[in-house]
Amino acid sequence: MTRDELAAHLDYMRELGVQGVSRAAEWRTRIETPRAEASAPEASEETGEMTEHVTPAVVAGTGDAAPTATRAPAEALAALRQTIGPACTRCKLHALGRRQVVFGVGNPQARLMFVGEAPGEDEDQQGEPFVGRAGQLLTKIIEAIGMTREQVYIANLIKCRPPGNRNPEPDEVATCEPFLFEQLGIIQPRIVVALGKFAAQSLLRTTEPITKLRGRVFEWRGASLIPTFHPAYLLRNPPAKREVWEDMKKVRELLQA
Numbered sequence: 001m002t003r004d005e006l007a008a009h010l011d012y013m014r015e016l017g018v019q020g021v022s023r024a025a026e027w028r029t030r031i032e033t034p035r036a037e038a039s040a041p042e043a044s045e046e047t048g049e050m051t052e053h054v055t056p057a058v059v060a061g062t063g064d065a066a067p068t069a070t071r072a073p074a075e076a077l078a079a080l081r082q083t084i085g086p087a088c089t090r091c092k093l094h095a096l097g098r099r100q101v102v103f104g105v106g107n108p109q110a111r112l113m114f115v116g117e118a119p120g121e122d123e124d125q126q127g128e129p130f131v132g133r134a135g136q137l138l139t140k141i142i143e144a145i146g147m148t149r150e151q152v153y154i155a156n157l158i159k160c161r162p163p164g165n166r167n168p169e170p171d172e173v174a175t176c177e178p179f180l181f182e183q184l185g186i187i188q189p190r191i192v193v194a195l196g197k198f199a200a201q202s203l204l205r206t207t208e209p210i211t212k213l214r215g216r217v218f219e220w221r222g223a224s225l226i227p228t229f230h231p232a233y234l235l236r237n238p239p240a241k242r243e244v245w246e247d248m249k250k251v252r253e254l255l256q257a
């Protein structure tokens with residue numbers, strides 16, 4: 001790392017709200033452990049939080065999705081991508097200007113998965129989640145806990161861009177979220193970070209505001225689910241980076257447990 005890179009990194013950490021650096025060994029080691037041991041669900045002792053959720057591996061509503069449990073994750077994700085198809089017409093967004101379906105990206109065996117809301121303009125153009133300004137911030141957040149985009153998996157609650165980046169509508173979420181549940185069922189991450197209100201409320205089947213949900217860890221189908229603020233909100237409200245950093249420290253702690 002050059003001097004300039006180091007300075008930029010420290011600037012970013014300061015921006016995130018990090019006060020000081022730690023000499024603790026775990027902060028010097030990058031987390032690169034393969035997920036071999038991660039398939040056994042672990043009970044979250046710390047949280048005590050329980051939420052209701054839909055349990056079937058193949059969620060009703062996808063209809064044509066092949067069973068996933070018996071396939072290797074990469075293969076199962078490829079099959080799911082094919083099931084959705086490049087020109088999905090299941091909801092009205094296909095007729096409202098979206099260019100393409102934005103499926104998801106990353107390590108099919110990731111221990112850590114981020115769930116956003118919906119593709120924006122850049123994502124719609126490039127076919128990959130979180131590549132615009134909010135995405136660049138997410139990449140920095142991932143790097144701030146010693147990981148890379150390639151090590152995690154990133155997907156959205158809905159796979160097509162709503163016109164003008166408006167909020168996803170209930171019928172769009174209802175139609176598309178089964179595919180996210182499928183992705184989660186295939187990847188089986190140990191930790192799920194829900195970015196923003198829509199992802200958090202949908203996964204947790206709650207209407208509690210994100211301000212009430214963040215700062216807590218939920219048990220979700222054998223994974224720990226951590227709701228936090230959406231990176232786009234952080235761009236509008238930089239002081240909230242401090243809280244996101246608190247959430248990310250929890251993520252890091254759970255990854256090392």
Ligand code: URA
Pocket residue numbers: 116117118119120123128129130131132134135156232
């Ligand atoms: N915001 C999201 O929620 N997802 C993206 O992919 C990009 C921006």
